[in-house]
Amino acid sequence: MLPFTRPTIGDEELSAVREVLESGWLASGPKVKAFEAALEAYIGGGVAVRVLNSATSALEAALLACDVGPGDEVIVPAMSFAATANVVVRTGARPVFVDVDLHTRNLDVQAVERVLGPRTRVVMPVHFAGLAAEMAPLYDLAARHRLTVVEDAAQAIGTSHGGHRVGSTGNPVCFSFHPNKNMTTIEGGCIASRDPRYVRRIDRLRFHGIERDAAGNVDVPEWGGKWNMPDVGAALGLAQLARLDDLNRRRRALARRYLERLPRHPLLVLPADGAGHSWHMLCVCVDYRALGTTRTAFQQALADRGVGTGIHYPAIHLFSLYRHYGYGPGDFPVAERIGEQTLTLPLFPAMTESDVDTVCGALAELLGEGVR
Ligand SMILES: Cc1ncc(COP(=O)(O)O)c(C=O)c1O
Numbered sequence: 001m002l003p004f005t006r007p008t009i010g011d012e013e014l015s016a017v018r019e020v021l022e023s024g025w026l027a028s029g030p031k032v033k034a035f036e037a038a039l040e041a042y043i044g045g046g047v048a049v050r051v052l053n054s055a056t057s058a059l060e061a062a063l064l065a066c067d068v069g070p071g072d073e074v075i076v077p078a079m080s081f082a083a084t085a086n087v088v089v090r091t092g093a094r095p096v097f098v099d100v101d102l103h104t105r106n107l108d109v110q111a112v113e114r115v116l117g118p119r120t121r122v123v124m125p126v127h128f129a130g131l132a133a134e135m136a137p138l139y140d141l142a143a144r145h146r147l148t149v150v151e152d153a154a155q156a157i158g159t160s161h162g163g164h165r166v167g168s169t170g171n172p173v174c175f176s177f178h179p180n181k182n183m184t185t186i187e188g189g190c191i192a193s194r195d196p197r198y199v200r201r202i203d204r205l206r207f208h209g210i211e212r213d214a215a216g217n218v219d220v221p222e223w224g225g226k227w228n229m230p231d232v233g234a235a236l237g238l239a240q241l242a243r244l245d246d247l248n249r250r251r252r253a254l255a256r257r258y259l260e261r262l263p264r265h266p267l268l269v270l271p272a273d274g275a276g277h278s279w280h281m282l283c284v285c286v287d288y289r290a291l292g293t294t295r296t297a298f299q300q301a302l303a304d305r306g307v308g309t310g311i312h313y314p315a316i317h318l319f320s321l322y323r324h325y326g327y328g329p330g331d332f333p334v335a336e337r338i339g340e341q342t343l344t345l346p347l348f349p350a351m352t353e354s355d356v357d358t359v360c361g362a363l364a365e366l367l368g369e370g371v372r
Helices: 011-023 030-043 055-065 083-091 109-115 135-144 196-205 231-242 244-261 295-304 333-341 353-367
Strands: 048-052 073-077 094-098 120-123 173-176 189-193 282-286 342-345
Touching: 011 231, 030 048, 030 189, 030 231, 048 055, 048 196, 055 083, 055 173, 055 189, 055 196, 073 083, 083 094, 094 109, 109 135, 120 135, 189 196, 231 244, 244 353, 282 333, 295 342, 295 353, 333 342
Parallel strands: 073 094, 073 120
Antiparallel strands: 048 189, 173 189, 282 342
């Protein structure tokens, strides 16, 4: 059975973790410092990087560092993982959803302009599945309306946009190292920022609000979380980062084979490609209803052919929590269509070309007549 994803763990990762476990220092320490320096060099653009225990913590810390709180509004896409909106709720601010594009699944900048209001403080684009959102018009709009752009780049480590790595030009930008992502620290994430004020706040916010002066005196000037990354995760991250570009090249090659070989069918929507795409996932839409089936039955039929699939994601605004904010069916038709029709196909570096062909063949068979 081909899973929809699988982390790539080899001898380097195993010995890096073993070294830390044998060192006697398991919490945040020298490996965290080394991993942060390696990420700064990798992302480029003179950013400072701080690692945390998840992208969820990183996004929450980033919003707090921007002083987002009750009375504020944060614009987020209706199509993403729930964490994108949940972190806004945690700060006491109100999430304001916008629709996305069917092919890129990234937010629509014109839709952002339409929901701007006097309380809007932050816009949070998501680089869906590793394809960068169109950033120039968004930063332009943010500058005109004095907003901060907090990039949810949880799915985009290694993605480029206009020749620059995601993270090198934005501020602040949050990445995830969850096991399903293009590189992992088991659980983990980071914030890249070019603003020393944010970085100083993140230093505090990720560890109990503690600040130390040059003499080593400790103060707690504000609340802080317990969001630090352990050295075991950082050591794993160092080994993964060393081969991230190779892993992403492999993802890209497999994705392009998919795009060449997937059937062209009126009931199948293929994802957009892009020059700097890191292909964290390959998600299609299938019109199950028009095929006379359901997603569950379609997934089972693929599983019967050895193909595992995932669902990324149901539209966020339809979850019960967000219905309390007054959202409901019909508000964001594209996000809702994706939520109902999406299917994540297997994509991970250890897959072979023939695995891709198996998935394409199984899909063609299930789509049946109508395949061109
Ligand atoms: C778009 C997006 N944002 C945030 C997150 C949260 O990341 P983490 O699991 O590292 O907290 C994820 C994780 O899947 C994600 O896909």
